[in-house]
Amino acid sequence: MHRYLKIHDIYIDFNYQFNDFFSSAINAYEIPHLPKNYHQLNVSIKDHIYDDTTDQLLYQNKTRHIYESKTTRTIVTYTNDHQDIKHIITYTKDYKHIHIILNQKLGQRLAEYEYVLTGFMFMEIAVSRNYLPMHASAFSIGGHTMLLSGPSKSGKSTQTRFFKNTFDDMFIINEDKPLLFLKDDQCYAIGSPWSGKDVINNNAVKEVDALFFINQADTLGVYPLTDKEKITHVFKNIQKPLYEHFINHILETINQVIKHVKMYRFDCINEDRSATYLYQFMEGRHENQKPLCN
Amino acid sequence: MRIKSHYVIKEIGNQIVVVPIEKEAMRFNGIISLNQTGKFLFETLQKEDLSKEELMHKVLERYEVSKAQVEKDVESFLEKCMEKALIDEDNL
Numbered sequence: 001m002h003r004y005l006k007i008h009d010i011y012i013d014f015n016y017q018f019n020d021f022f023s024s025a026i027n028a029y030e031i032p033h034l035p036k037n038y039h040q041l042n043v044s045i046k047d048h049i050y051d052d053t054t055d056q057l058l059y060q061n062k063t064r065h066i067y068e069s070k071t072t073r074t075i076v077t078y079t080n081d082h083q084d085i086k087h088i089i090t091y092t093k094d095y096k097h098i099h100i101i102l103n104q105k106l107g108q109r110l111a112e113y114e115y116v117l118t119g120f121m122f123m124e125i126a127v128s129r130n131y132l133p134m135h136a137s138a139f140s141i142g143g144h145t146m147l148l149s150g151p152s153k154s155g156k157s158t159q160t161r162f163f164k165n166t167f168d169d170m171f172i173i174n175e176d177k178p179l180l181f182l183k184d185d186q187c188y189a190i191g192s193p194w195s196g197k198d199v200i201n202n203n204a205v206k207e208v209d210a211l212f213f214i215n216q217a218d219t220l221g222v223y224p225l226t227d228k229e230k231i232t233h234v235f236k237n238i239q240k241p242l243y244e245h246f247i248n249h250i251l252e253t254i255n256q257v258i259k260h261v262k263m264y265r266f267d268c269i270n271e272d273r274s275a276t277y278l279y280q281f282m283e284g285r286h287e288n289q290k291p292l293c294n
Numbered sequence: 295m296r297i298k299s300h301y302v303i304k305e306i307g308n309q310i311v312v313v314p315i316e317k318e319a320m321r322f323n324g325i326i327s328l329n330q331t332g333k334f335l336f337e338t339l340q341k342e343d344l345s346k347e348e349l350m351h352k353v354l355e356r357y358e359v360s361k362a363q364v365e366k367d368v369e370s371f372l373e374k375c376m377e378k379a380l381i382d383e384d385n386l
Binding site for chain 2: 058059061064066227228231232235236240241243244247248251254255258259
């Protein structure tokens with residue numbers, strides 16, 4: 001399958017093999033033509049994959065070898081027993097050309113690997129373009145746009161489900177990894193075709209009102225964060241760049257996001273009323289509280 | 295001893311943070327906050343291969359504090375660095 005995609009101002013020439021995860025949601029991002037400044041993202045499948053690169057070995061651990069040359073980087077991922085290669089990703093350091101090769105032996109998991117790896121590389125592109133991919137669920141309800149952020153297994157999906165159960169007008173921007181960007185001192189969240197295992201996303205740009213870092217607790221509460229806590233939480237929940245060149249960009253973006261987005265710790269419980277509580281907080285309906293937004 | 299390569303010190307707002315890059319980013323998924331003294335120690339060990347005593351001497355040259363306080367601060371700093379495996383062990 002071959003599509004031209006526009007995700008905000010990121011243009012992708014996307015060649016992929018499976019529709020299992022992209023399905024019809026990807027249609028919202030499709031455009032008829034590409035401008036000159038686009039990124040090529042290709043996926044192919046091979047019966048046999050060999051690690052025959054002659055580039056310099058940069059790093060290795062039990063299952064991964066990373067090589068680089070002056071202009072490209074190659075990530076070779078092995079099976080746990082190191083007997084075979086699961087996939088190889090080769091990309092230019094400017095992320096203009098990305099090629100993912102999957103081993104046919106991944107079998108029934110090929111579609112899943114394709115979705116996860118193309119998503120990973122898309123987020124790398126996004127970081128190189130000054131977007132901040134957040135590990136969060138981004139959605140709007142009643143004119144408020146909020147992000148619920150937290151690592152895997154923190155309860156993000158559960159809390160998002162509570163909102164779905166409670167509010168009919170919930171509009172999900174991206175249920176797993178929205179991109180944040182700043183314009184004129186305002187932070188925005190955008191959707192993309194890569195949005196976690198349930199693939200819930202919309203091609204939308206929404207002004208962010210607040211970002212909540214969720215914490216499983218016995219009682220409900222919303223608490224302000226110190227600057228140090230904000231930096232730690234944000235950094236824990238973003239896709240971090242590997243190169244120093246991009247670190248400068250992303251740290252400046254984090255700096256601006258911290259300045260311009262209200263951030264809180266949300267002590268949540270495992271019940272639907274977590275959603276009502278947080279919505280009331282956004283409306284300023286808790287005692288001695290002003291509304292978060294106009 | 296010295297700090298491993300592939301760490302950069304940056305300021306975000308009024309916070310000083312240490313961020314891993316390249317191969318260290320693949321190993322260490324976090325950031326470290328430092329105060330001004332920590333920043334000085336970190337940057338010194340990035341540039342020079344020093345023993346604990348040599349590092350303490352650098353701090354005493356720069357700051358007007360007691361030797362006991364310097365020893366405490368340097369030990370605490372080195373302990374955190376060892377915990378996060380930031381020190382190049384070849385040079386220990």
